[in-house]
Amino acid sequence: MKEPVHIGRHPSARPDLEKLLGExxxxxxxxxxxxxxxxxxPVLGVARRVLRNQAQSEEVAQDVLVEVWRxxxxxxxxxxxAINWILTLAHRRAVDRVRSxxxxxxxxxxxxxxDQTPEYDEVTEQVEARFEREQVKRxxxxxxxxxxxxxxxxxxxxxTYREVAELLALPLGTxxxxxxxxxxxxxxxxxxxx
Numbered sequence: 001m002k003e004p005v006h007i008g009r010h011p012s013a014r015p016d017l018e019k020l021l022g023e024x025x026x027x028x029x030x031x032x033x034x035x036x037x038x039x040x041x042p043v044l045g046v047a048r049r050v051l052r053n054q055a056q057s058e059e060v061a062q063d064v065l066v067e068v069w070r071x072x073x074x075x076x077x078x079x080x081x082a083i084n085w086i087l088t089l090a091h092r093r094a095v096d097r098v099r100s101x102x103x104x105x106x107x108x109x110x111x112x113x114x115d116q117t118p119e120y121d122e123v124t125e126q127v128e129a130r131f132e133r134e135q136v137k138r139x140x141x142x143x144x145x146x147x148x149x150x151x152x153x154x155x156x157x158x159x160t161y162r163e164v165a166e167l168l169a170l171p172l173g174t175x176x177x178x179x180x181x182x183x184x185x186x187x188x189x190x191x192x193x194x
Contacts, residue, residue, distance in 0.1 A: 014038070017082030018075075025073035032069055039083065040065065043090040050094035060097055064090045139189035147182030150175055 015034050023031035043064050047057035068086055075085050140148055146168070153164045165175040 017086075018077050021068075021072045021075045021082050024069060025075075032072075035068065035086075036065055039068075039086050042083065042087060046087050046090040047094045050091065051097060056097060056101075057094070060090065060094050064093050067093070135190060136186075139186050142189055143182050143185055144178075146170075146178050147185065150178045151182045151186065154179055 015038050017035060017038065020031045020035050024035060040061060044057055044061040047060040047064070048054065051057050051060065064086070067089055075082060079085070080088075140151070143151065149168060150164055153159045153167060154161065159167065161176055161179070162172060164179070165172045168175065170178075
């Protein structure tokens with residue numbers, strides 16, 4: 001049988017990443033250096049395919065390899081090869097970066113839209129509130145005395161129907177009727193649609 005012909009340097013044997021990850025889990029820095037050298041290019045390639053930005057791809061590759069150092073003990077050979085585990089970490093981290101950039105962009109867009117909204121105009125708000133108060137006062141004057149007293153006690157003083165009835169020395173049913181009629185007249189006067 002013919003042996004393969006190699007041009008240039010003889011290919012070095014691929015490192016046993018599964019074994020090296022076990023050593024890295026024990027804190028072996030030399031084993032990590034071998035893993036780093038063997039995987040940095042494929043990790044960077046995965047990140048670059050997802051991110052399409054060299055600087056961000058380099059950051060993600062760095063983050064992934066730091067994660068490999070910190071979490072090597074989590075690798076489970078029964079779930080797949082060491083290189084697949086590392087490249088899966090790279091892909092996930094790159095996708096997370098894309099999502100983070102998109103979310104940040106969306107937040108910035110919302111903030112820019114909020115900056116374009118007109119600011120609160122205190123004078124306009126005060127004028128509108130004063131106008132509304134005057135309109136309510138004018139409409140209250142169109143009610144009968146009993147309706148006006150009932151509405152004022154119930155809605156401006158916060159009394160219950162029963163308390164209004166006791167205060168005006170009237171039956172509860174009469175107060176409820178006067179309140180209902182008064183509110184209907186107010187609604188019509190103010191032009192409020194239901």
